[in-house]
Amino acid sequence: MTMSVQTETSTFEPSCPTSFYITTWARRNCTAENVRRKFPITLWLPRYQCSWVQSDFIAGLTVALTVIPQGLAYAHLAELPLQYGLYSSFMGCLVYFFLGSSKDITLGPTAIMSLMVASYAEGDTTYAVALTLLCGCIQLGMGIFQLGFLVNFISFPVINGFTSAAAITIAFGQVKHVLGLQKIPRDFFPCVYYTFKNIGKTNLWDLLMGAVCFVLLLLLKWLKDVKWDSPDEIGYSPTRWQQAGRKIVWLIGTARNAVVVVSAALVVVALKSQDIDVLTLTQQVQPGLPAFKPPAFTAHHGNSTETAGDILQGLGAGLAVVPLIGFLECIAIGKAFARQNNYRVDANQELLAIGMGNIVSSFVSSYPITGSFSRTAVNSHSGVRTPAGGLVTAAVVLLSLGVLTPSFHYIPQAALAAVIISAVLTMVDFRVLVKLWRLQKVDLLPLVCTFFGTFIGIEWGILAGVGVSVMILLFPQARPGMLVDNKDVLIFQPDRGLHYPGVDFIRTLLYDRALKEKPYRPVVLDCSHMASIDYTTIQGIKEVLEEFNRMRVPLSFAALKPHLQEVLTAADLPGFRCYATANEAANNIYEDGDPETNPYTPLLNAAQH
Numbered sequence: 076m077t078m079s080v081q082t083e084t085s086t087f088e089p090s091c092p093t094s095f096y097i098t099t100w101a102r103r104n105c106t107a108e109n110v111r112r113k114f115p116i117t118l119w120l121p122r123y124q125c126s127w128v129q130s131d132f133i134a135g136l137t138v139a140l141t142v143i144p145q146g147l148a149y150a151h152l153a154e155l156p157l158q159y160g161l162y163s164s165f166m167g168c169l170v171y172f173f174l175g176s177s178k179d180i181t182l183g184p185t186a187i188m189s190l191m192v193a194s195y196a197e198g199d200t201t202y203a204v205a206l207t208l209l210c211g212c213i214q215l216g217m218g219i220f221q222l223g224f225l226v227n228f229i230s231f232p233v234i235n236g237f238t239s240a241a242a243i244t245i246a247f248g249q250v251k252h253v254l255g256l257q258k259i260p261r262d263f264f265p266c267v268y269y270t271f272k273n274i275g276k277t278n279l280w281d282l283l284m285g286a287v288c289f290v291l292l293l294l295l296k297w298l299k300d301v302k303w304d305s306p307d308e309i310g311y312s313p314t315r316w317q318q319a320g321r322k323i324v325w326l327i328g329t330a331r332n333a334v335v336v337v338s339a340a341l342v343v344v345a346l347k348s349q350d351i352d353v354l355t356l357t358q359q360v361q362p363g364l365p366a367f368k369p370p371a372f373t374a375h376h377g378n379s380t381e382t383a384g385d386i387l388q389g390l391g392a393g394l395a396v397v398p399l400i401g402f403l404e405c406i407a408i409g410k411a412f413a414r415q416n417n418y419r420v421d422a423n424q425e426l427l428a429i430g431m432g433n434i435v436s437s438f439v440s441s442y443p444i445t446g447s448f449s450r451t452a453v454n455s456h457s458g459v460r461t462p463a464g465g466l467v468t469a470a471v472v473l474l475s476l477g478v479l480t481p482s483f484h485y486i487p488q489a490a491l492a493a494v495i496i497s498a499v500l501t502m503v504d505f506r507v508l509v510k511l512w513r514l515q516k517v518d519l520l521p522l523v524c525t526f527f528g529t530f531i532g533i534e535w536g537i538l539a540g541v542g543v544s545v546m547i548l549l550f551p552q553a554r555p556g557m558l559v560d561n562k563d564v565l566i567f568q569p570d571r572g573l574h575y576p577g578v579d580f581i582r583t584l585l586y587d588r589a590l591k592e593k594p595y596r597p598v599v600l601d602c603s604h605m606a607s608i609d610y611t612t613i614q615g616i617k618e619v620l621e622e623f624n625r626m627r628v629p630l631s632f633a634a635l636k637p638h639l640q641e642v643l644t645a646a647d648l649p650g651f652r653c654y655a656t657a658n659e660a661a662n663n664i665y666e667d668g669d670p671e672t673n674p675y676t677p678l679l680n681a682a683q684h
Contacts, residue, residue, distance in 0.1 A: 113427065116173045119461050127460040134459035135467025138181050138450050140330035142468060143475050145450070145498065146184055147336070147357070147483060148491040151252075152245065153189040153442055154198035154261070157360045157483055158476070160184055163441035165472040167432040168465030174428035175462045176421045179412040179455040180405065180446045182432050182465075186499045187241050188401060190248075191533055192442045193261060195393030201374040203442040205386050206393060208370045210443045211433025213398040218426030226403050226422065232518045233540035234403065235507050236525030240536060242502035244529070245495060252492035253289075255281030255355050263530045280353040284342070285489035288335050292497040295335070299328025329453055332494050339490035340482065347485075354487045362480040364473065365439040392534040397443050400537075405429055405446035412455050449498055517547055552576045557584060564661040565589055568601040575611035582619055585630075595628045597664050601657040603634035613646050624650045631660040 111117045142164045150160030167182030175182075196202035217223065244263050251259040251270055255278025259269050301324075313321070327334055343354055372383035387394070402425070409420040429445060436444055454464060511518050521543040529536030553576035560566035565588055573581065589596045623630040632653045635643070640653055654660035 112421075113424070114173060115176050115424065116462070119178075123461065123463070127463075130458045130460045131464040132467050134454050134457035135464035136471060137326070137329055137457045138454050138464065139468045139471035140333045141450050141453050142181070142183050142447075143472060144332040144336040144491075144494055145447075146472070147486065148332075148494040148498075149184040149186060149189040150442075151357065151488070151491050152186065152249070152495055153184075153192040153196070153203065155192070155196075155200055155203055155442060157357055158365075158480060159200065159203070159440060159442055161472055161476050161480075162365045162439055163436060163444050165469035166436040166439050166441060167444045168469040168472075170432040170435050171428055172462045172465050174424070174431055175465075176419075176424045176428070177409045177413060178418070178459055178461050179416065179451050180409050180425075181450045181454050181468065182405075182429065182444050183447055183450065184442065185404065185445055185447045186245050186495060186502075187238070187404060188397070188443050188445055190241055190245050191393065191397050191400065194533055195390055195397065196442070199374060200440070201371055201381075202386060202389060204370040204437050204440050205372055206390055206397060207433050207441050207443045208437035209387075209390070209394055210398045210401060211430045211435075211437060213394070213430070214402055214426050215430030215434060217398070217402070218423050218430055221423050223402075223406070223422030223426050226399075226406055228544075229399075229403060229537075229541060230518070230521060230544045232507075232511065232522035233525045233537070233544055234407065235504055236522040236540055237400075237529055237533075237536055239503045239505070240526045240529035241533070242499040245499045249492035249495050252355070252488040253282060253285030253496075254278065255489070278353075278355060281355050281487070281489040284339060284354055284487050285493050288339055288490045288493035289497060291335050291338075292331055292493060295328045295331035296497070297328075299325055299331070329457070332498075336486055336490055336494065339487050340485040343485045343487055355489065356484060357486050357488055357491065358484070360480045360483040362476075364476050367438050370437045370440075396534045396537060400533075401433075401443055401445035402426055402429060404448075408446040408448050408451050412451060416455065520547065549576060554580055557581075559588070560657075564597050564599060564664060566599045566601055566657050566661065568604065568657070570604050572605045572607040573612045574607070574609050575615075578612050578615035582615055585619060586622070589628060590622070590626055595626060597629040597631075598623070599631050599633055599657050599660040599664065601633050602636070602639065603657075605639060606636060608639055608642065613643065613648075616643070617646070617648050620649050620651065629664045631664055633657040633660040 143161065146160030146164040147157045148160070150157045150163075153159070163184040171180065171182050192203050192206065196206060217225070247263070247270070248261065248266055251257075251266070254270070254274065256270065256273050256276060259273070260266050343356065346353065372386055374381040374386065381389070406420065406422050406425050409425055413420045433441075433443055457464075507522070508519070511522065521540045524543045525536045525540030527536075528539035551571065552574050555573065555577045556570035558568040558570065560568075567585070567588075569581070585598060589598050620630060630650070632643070632651070633656055635653050643651060643653070652660075654663060
């Protein structure tokens with residue numbers, strides 16, 4: 076007796092699919108090449124040249140001379156103690172040294188981020204630092220899951236409208252400090268109302284200090300950008316003393332914020348030495364370096380304690396708006412300087428760098444940071460070669476925290492306000508209105524909606540602009556362009572794929588042109604421009620075919636892509652017929668009919684001959 080044993084082969088199935096997929100993902104992504112891409116320092120550090128040290132040192136020092144007065148001013152704008160501006164100015168540079176993909180970008184506090192911190196944290200340092208950590212976690216998660224492309228859904232008009240409105244909000248919010256006014260609300264419209272209402276209480280000394288500082292800032296900026304003319308003699312080159320003088324002038328112009336703030340503080344010291352106290356000064360600054368500790372998620376206000384849930388609820392929309400705007404600001408700056416200096420910036424890598432920068436910065440009591448346009452420009456124009464310039468910037472900021480903080484009390488509020496106003500006025504761009512009016516008027520809608528919505532609230536302005544942009548983007552789907560060959564056989568040619576927003580429009584158009592009045596007219600739908608279709612559209616086509624079949628009017632399809640033809644064939648549509656070209660469909664549209672009783676047979680014969 077012979078026994079046969081049947082063997083059965085089966086594919087291996089892991090006992091734990093989740094762990095199998097995680098292992099597969101890890102093997103695919105945790106390669107040496109991928110790790111090097113995630114840590115750009117491993118790409119440029121081995122090629123670092125000794126001749127670059129001088130360039131990076133000068134650039135880092137120049138940026139430090141810019142970020143110290145800006146950090147103090149932006150902390151004032153964020154309604155936080157001044158030292159928080161410096162706490163936010165060094166750790167981002169250190170993190171970006173390891174993770175940044177741009178040699179020019181420098182991370183730190185910016186005017187727009189400070190405005191948003193003032194709006195969502197409302198002067199509470201616990202809220203501000205917690206927002207930094209959460210903002211970093213969201214940005215880091217977006218970078219890990221390669222979500223950098225999301226920024227592409229925010230159009231240029233929305234960005235322009237937001238930055239212009241934010242700049243006006245920031246600048247006008249500083250007018251109260253230039254005038255020496257007290258207890259003026261933060262929100263834009265109440266701020267405007269109460270500023271003009273209390274303008275009679277202006278402190279003339281503050282006004283004078285603010286005006287002089289502002290004029291000096293404009294003058295020094297002009298001095299930095301001046302183009303030195305050389306004589307026309309062939310072979311002329313400036314002398315060594317001329318070159319040195321021009322570099323000194325450029326350095327003073329570049330460090331104009333520090334020059335003006337220090338000069339204003341010296342004026343205050345001189346006045347106080349004569350017992351003259353007429354200027355409004357900044358608050359006392361806590362000396363020393365910040366403690367390295369995790370952010371607190373409890374806040375104590377008198378006898379009440381706010382829990383982590385209360386903080387999250389209080390931050391509200393800021394948890395979405397701040398990370399998005401921070402990344403948007405940084406990547407826009409990075410791409411601009413990458414084009415200028417001929418290199419590429421990886422959006423997802425920038426998300427990782429900004430996210431990790433915010434996470435680590437939150438442990439030194441920083442508020443949210445991102446790339447700064449003004450300091451990045453200074454960095455680039457100073458000849459920086461690598462992100463190593465950030466090490467010098469961080470070292471100088473730490474030195475100022477350890478040594479100079481007691482002197483910051485002598486800085487007038489009007490001087491810091493002048494620094495902020497001069498920094499943000501360049502962000503207002505009304506010339507784009509003329510360009511859009513000339514080139515694409517419809518893009519004015521999201522710009523205007525974002526611009527005016529931002530005065531009501533930051534999130535409302537962005538939502539309004541993005542909403543209008545999405546409507547403009549989707550409108551062609553709801554009203555696709557249609558080329559109609561208005562002969563005895565109607566040939567309709569959509570200019571794009573058919574999707575569910577446009578189903579009713581197409582159905583109505585076919586009914587009105589073919590079935591509205593007798594004699595009914597046969598239809599050919601030329602699909603040569605269609606590349607995609609969705610289920611709702613297929614159902615709509617089925618209803619149209621049923622109606623045409625009920626009225627005994629031919630409806631044919633032509634030039635369908637193979638994959639679309641397969642989909643429509645599988646849908647089992649009643650009376651579905653497809654031809655290679657629209658002409659073939661028109662010539663064969665009655666091949667199944669009775670020529671003797673068909674009123675269109677003469678037309679068909681004429682077309683065939």
